[in-house]
Amino acid sequence: MSHTSIGISTPATAQRTLPRPTGLWVLLGLLTIMALLPLVASPYALLLMLPFIAYGIALLGFNLLFGTTGLLSFGHALFLGVGAYAAAVLTSKLGVLSFELLLVTAALASGVIALAVGALCVRYTRIFFGMLTLAFGMLFHSFLFKFYGLTGGDQGMRVLRPLLLGMEWRGGKTAFLTGPFYYYALALFALLGLAMWRITQSPFGLHLRAIRENAGKAAYVGVEIFRMRLAAFVISAVYGGIGGVILAVTTGLADPELAYWTHSGNLVFMAVLGGSGSFAGPAVGALAFVVLQDFVMSITQYWRFVMGGTLVLLVVFLPQGLSGAIELFAVRRKERPPHAA
C-alpha cells in the first residue's frame, strides 16, 4: 500500500511551508543603517538611538521567552533594573569603571536572580506566569524604592562614565555617548543579535518552540519542559541586564522606575508593536516605540493617551505587529499578477 494514499487532500504547493529565515537579515540591515547614521544624523537623534539599542537587546531576550517559548512576562523590567543598578553600584560605590566588567557583572547578577525567580515562575504558564513575574518585578521595585541607604531610594544612583576597552574618553558627555559608546553598544547589539539567532536556530531553540506549541506533547518526545523554560528565562534575563547597563550609562542614572511594572508594560508594547512572531520584530518595535514616544511627547502632554490608543489600534488591526504587516504587504505585492503592457 502506498504511503502517499493517506488523506492527502491538497497538493504540497498549496500548503504552507516554513517562511524563509529573513529575520537575521532584517536585523543586520537595521544595524547597518544604524552604523551609518552618525554620518548624517544629529547628536539628538543619535542619543535617541541609544535607548533603542538598549531596548533592542533586552527585547531579543524578552522575545526568546515570549515569541519562542510562549511565556509572557509582565516583570521583565526587573532585569533592566538589575543591570542598571549593577552598573551604578560598580561605578559609584566600588570605583569599577571597566564597561566590560559592568556587562559581565550585570549579566551574572541578572542570570543568578533569574535562576531563583524563574525556578518558581516557569512552573506556571499563561496568566499565572505573567502575574508571578509582575509580582517579582514589584518586589524588586519596592526594594529599590524603600532601601534608601543601599539604593538611593527615589533619587536612584548615579552611573559614572565607564572606560571602553580600558580606554578613557576625555571629551564631553554627548560626544562620548554619540561616538565611542554608540558604536560599542551597536557592536554589542550585533553580537548579541547573532548569538540570539544561533540560539533560536539550534535544537535548543527548537525545543523551546515545541514547548510553546504544545508542552504536553513535547514532554512525551523527551523535551525537558522545566529546564528548557528556566534556561530561556535566564538567557532572557541576561539580555535584559545588558540592556539595563546601556540604558543606565546613557542616562547616567539607575532609577527605581526602570524596574517599575509600567516599564515592563513598555517592553510588552514594543514586542507587540514590532511583532513577536518574527526574529527582528521586537527590535523594530523598540525603534518604533522610541521614535514614536519622542515624537508624541514633543507635541502633546497627553502622550500616554496617544500611545495607549496606538496599542489598541495595533492589537485590533495589526495583531502581527509592524513586521507582520510588512511581510503581508510584501507577500501581496509578490502575488499580484503583472499588469498587461
Place this chain on the structure above:
Amino acid sequence: MQPDRAPALETTPLFETIRVSKAYGVYLALRDVSFQVSDGEFVSIVGPNGAGKTTLVNVVTGLLTPTRGEVRFLGGDIAGVGPVELARRGMSRTFQLVNIFPALTVRETLAVAVASRLRRVANPFRSLRRDDVLQAEAERVAEVLGLRARLDIVASTLSQGEKKLLDIASAFALNPTVILLDEPTSGVSTGDKHAIMEVLVTAAKAVGVRAIVQVEHDMDLVERYSHRIVALQEGSVLADMAPEAFFADPAMISAVVGTRRKTMRTP
C-alpha cells in the same frame, strides 16, 4: 508486529503491569490489572467506553500515578517516572486526539524527538540546520512513515490522516523499544485507517520497535493486526487471549463490544 500475526519472539516480558489499580476518589477506574507484553508482540487493549483503557495507558506512560500496583519496563519500575524519563528509557506513546506542534514543519516536529534522543540541546549555539546526523535521522523517520514529501510543510496545514501519521512518527523518532498507541486511527476516514496501520507496522519493523500496544475500538483492525487481545471491563481484565480465541467466542465479543457487531465505535 505483522498483519499475519507471526508468534512473539520471546516470552520474557518487555513490559508488564502488576495488580495496577487507579482510583478517582471513590470511583475505581482500574482494579488489579495485570498483563504482560513480550518481545515482538502487537497487543490490543479493547473494551467498551469507560472500561479503563485510556486510564491504563495513562498510568503506564506516567501521565497518571497508579493508586496501587507496579508498572515494570525492561525490569525497572516506571510507575510515575514522568514522560521525559519514560521516553529516555525507550517507551513512547501517541494520544487519542491528534497531538501535534501546529506551527512546526514535519521536519522540525521529527527533529524535536531526534534532538531529545541524541541529546542535542545542552549547547544552545549548536546549529540545527547543519547537524547532518540529526537531519538524516528526521528524514529517515519521515521516509518510513511516508511523510518524506511533506518534510517542509507546516503541521497545521496537513490533512487529518497526515496529522495522525505525524503524531505517530514523532513517537517513532524516539527509536522506542515499546510504543503505546491510544486509538491510532481515531478521527481518520475508514479508507485511511488501514493505510495508517500498514505504515505503522512497516515503520515499527524498520526502526526496531520491539512491541506495540494499542487501544483500539475498530474490531477489524484489532483482529487483523493483534497477536493478543487484552479485554477490559469496568476496570478489570476480562480476557487476555489470542485474537482467534477472542473472535471465536460470541459471548466475549458481546461482553466487550456490547453487540455482536464486529466494529465498535465511540459515540
